[in-house]
Amino acid sequence: MGASGSGKTSMRSLIFSNNPASLTARLGATIDVEQNHVRFLGDLILNLWDCGGQDAFMDSYLTTQRSTIFQQVGVMIYVFDVETREMNKDLEYYRDCLDGLRQFSPSASVFLLVHKMDLLREPRQPSFEKKRKELQDASGEGTVSVFGTSIYDESLYKAWSNIVHTLIPNASILSKHLTTFAVACNATEVILFERTTFLVVATSSNLPDMPDIPSTASSLGSDTTGGGDARGLDPTRYERTSELVKAFKYACSRVREEFHSLEMELYDFTAVLAEMTRNTYVMVIVHDPTIETAALKLNVRMARRKFE
Ligand code: GTP
Structure with a gap:
């Protein structure tokens, strides 16, 4: 209204x-x-x-x-x-x-x-x-x-x-499973997005035994509010990812291509965005350079049934 x-x-x-x-x-x-x-x-x-x-x-x-x-x-x-x-x-x-x-x-x-x-x-x-x-x-x-x-x-x-x-009934259970999945991938963070809207459905919670993240870890976006979380991650990273991926999906649709997945290997972190279930995408962020994106994608594939 x-x-x-x-x-x-x-x-x-x-x-x-x-x-x-x-x-x-x-x-x-x-x-x-x-x-x-x-x-x-x-x-x-x-x-x-x-x-x-x-x-x-x-x-x-x-x-x-x-x-x-x-x-x-x-x-x-x-x-x-x-x-x-x-x-x-x-x-x-x-x-x-x-x-x-x-x-x-x-x-x-x-x-x-x-x-x-x-x-x-x-x-x-x-x-x-x-x-x-x-x-x-x-x-x-x-x-x-x-x-x-x-x-x-x-x-x-x-x-x-x-x-x-606030409308998702089992958000906290989802978050628990995502945290388990993040630990299994040695990931810094795992985020679940809804497929069409790309709104954030749930995220893994802060992992206690995280490796030290380099101070440049906020390369997903600059910290505009000055209040990054305890791990030095940008507090606006979720909504910025939603906005960027939506814009990318729109660009794909204009050239009649369908968006399926995304991989980024930057010098300080790796990100994989892949289909998790019929209605969700998952993004896995890893700050360990020894972990291959193929391994992360395999983990996503293997976790699919659990999340469906
Ligand atoms: P009703 O249907 O009459 O109740 O209006 P509405 O609230 O649905 O407004 P609508 O979405 O039609 O938007 C009216 C105008 O506001 C449009 O020209 C939009 O482009 C503009 N608009 C919407 N959001 C924004 C915004 O965030 N910034 C700016 N600058 N313009 C906006």
Whole structure:
């Protein structure tokens, strides 16, 4: 949900339909509610409702359609245009939606996206923090998660990976199995991506007996937030990988090639990205130069049945 023009359909088309950001300018306003069923991880189907944000539609969601819109919601994602001139009106609608949600789906999670962050001319972090505070104050008692997003960088993938993660019932078990797999491969890290969206489904957890990683280990991307993890890895590496692979897949589709797998052997680490199950890809990162990519691919093949 969110005001008209805040970017809801654009983000849906990027994440779920593999369209590039440049095509979103052609999208028309959503009329009433557009429902999509997205098969996500085999039996898990996401039922995505894109609610057109024009005032007449919003008024109807909050009155006549109230019980339909807010019934059985798993997650409400409310999108705010960071440059909106009507923040008070946006907040009023948001509070009303929150009331509807608390009434019909009290256990639903709430994600607030401060969107179009690329348009900000002033430094992003302080402006975002101000918005976050404003939104948290407007949310009252309940917990809400706030993300700054833009369709022009990886931030959208971070927010959506977090959103989807809350809907995956066995995420912690997946993470446990990935950690076992990482130990078997002597890998620094193993990441599971959903096949079509390339959102992060689960990652291996920090491995206690990791070999020392050279300080250049963040070559998957520069550390923009200054807060890398204890192993010196870039904190934005997951969403950046999602964004890069999605762009690469799009480039492949333009020359009518299908994307299957990826191997990178750089001087300080090796990465293998390969199909794990029908609905997932796995990325294995290794900082041991003696480990061959062929061995990693063999391990992925052998682990497939366990993860299917
Ligand atoms: P309704 O369907 O009327 O509710 O609007 P909506 O929220 O679905 O908006 P839509 O996705 O149609 O986006 C409106 C415009 O915002 C489009 O021209 C997009 O290209 C643009 N837009 C979407 N996301 C971003 C972003 O992150 N940054 C910038 N600069 N523009 C964006």
